[in-house]
Amino acid sequence: KAGVTQTPRYLIKTRGQQVTLSCSPISGHRSVSWYQQTPGQGLQFLFEYFSETQRNKGNFPGRFSGRQFSNSRSEMNVSTLELGDSALYLCASSRGGPYNEQFFGPGTRLTVL
Amino acid sequence: AQTVTQSQPEMSVQEAETVTLSCTYDTSESDYYLFWYKQPPSRQMILVIRQEAYKQQNATENRFSVNFQKAAKSFSLKISDSQLGDAAMYFCACLANTGNQFYFGTGTSLTVIP
Numbered sequence A: 001k002a003g004v005t006q007t008p009r010y011l012i013k014t015r016g017q018q019v020t021l022s023c024s025p026i027s028g029h030r031s032v033s034w035y036q037q038t039p040g041q042g043l044q045f046l047f048e049y050f051s052e053t054q055r056n057k058g059n060f061p062g063r064f065s066g067r068q069f070s071n072s073r074s075e076m077n078v079s080t081l082e083l084g085d086s087a088l089y090l091c092a093s094s095r096g097g098p099y100n101e102q103f104f105g106p107g108t109r110l111t112v113l
Numbered sequence B: 001a002q003t004v005t006q007s008q009p010e011m012s013v014q015e016a017e018t019v020t021l022s023c024t025y026d027t028s029e030s031d032y033y034l035f036w037y038k039q040p041p042s043r044q045m046i047l048v049i050r051q052e053a054y055k056q057q058n059a060t061e062n063r064f065s066v067n068f069q070k071a072a073k074s075f076s077l078k079i080s081d082s083q084l085g086d087a088a089m090y091f092c093a094c095l096a097n098t099g100n101q102f103y104f105g106t107g108t109s110l111t112v113i114p
Helices: none
Strands: A005-007 A010-013 A019-024 A031-038 A042-050 A053-057 A064-068 A074-078 A087-094 A108-112 B003-005 B010-014 B019-021 B024-026 B032-039 B046-052 B064-069 B074-079 B088-096 B102-104 B108-113
Touching: A005 A087, A010 A019, A019 A087, A019 A108, A031 A074, A042 A064, A042 B102, A053 A064, A074 A087, B003 B088, B003 B102, B010 B019, B019 B108, B024 B074, B032 B064, B032 B074, B046 B064, B046 B074, B074 B088
Parallel strands: A010 A108, B010 B108
Antiparallel strands: A005 A019, A019 A074, A031 A042, A031 A087, A042 A053, A064 A074, A087 A108, B003 B024, B019 B074, B032 B046, B032 B088, B064 B074, B088 B102, B088 B108
């Protein structure tokens, strides 16, 4: 069974630009969550989608948005990039119910110059 | 809301020895789940072990076991017979049964000394 894939793996952008990250969950998984990981901050929850609907949202500005398609693939968009947005962005998928293990992708390393 | 605290940013252990990583959490939920995830240098996070809060028996997975103290809201991870491959960042996480959001701690970086 293929794991969670994220594209691209590395990205360099400049301030003010926007970026779109993609996540393909494990087949059969309907829940996709996004996290921002920075040194010392651990994993900060961005949002979670289930069957194309956002079920939960973390405490991030509106510049961070996402969506999920009918095939469960998800995209995350960050507009007007700031230096502080440099981070590893992790995507995780699960079946969506309680106690369901989250399977993580390898992440996308975003660097904002 | 829930919070998860890992007070040990870094830990080290001699190969073949035992190490315990600490985690405390706070939640108002009565039904929840606790997890330990491992993130090796390759960055792919993987599940190490999980515990249902309603179960009193501590979870065990091979060399990994937890000490779950519900009243103290403590969920520590014990790694026995440490191996070089155990070197990684370890994250503690909490998931309420009523929610869909995992709350993670800031992680503990474990070094295994040969």
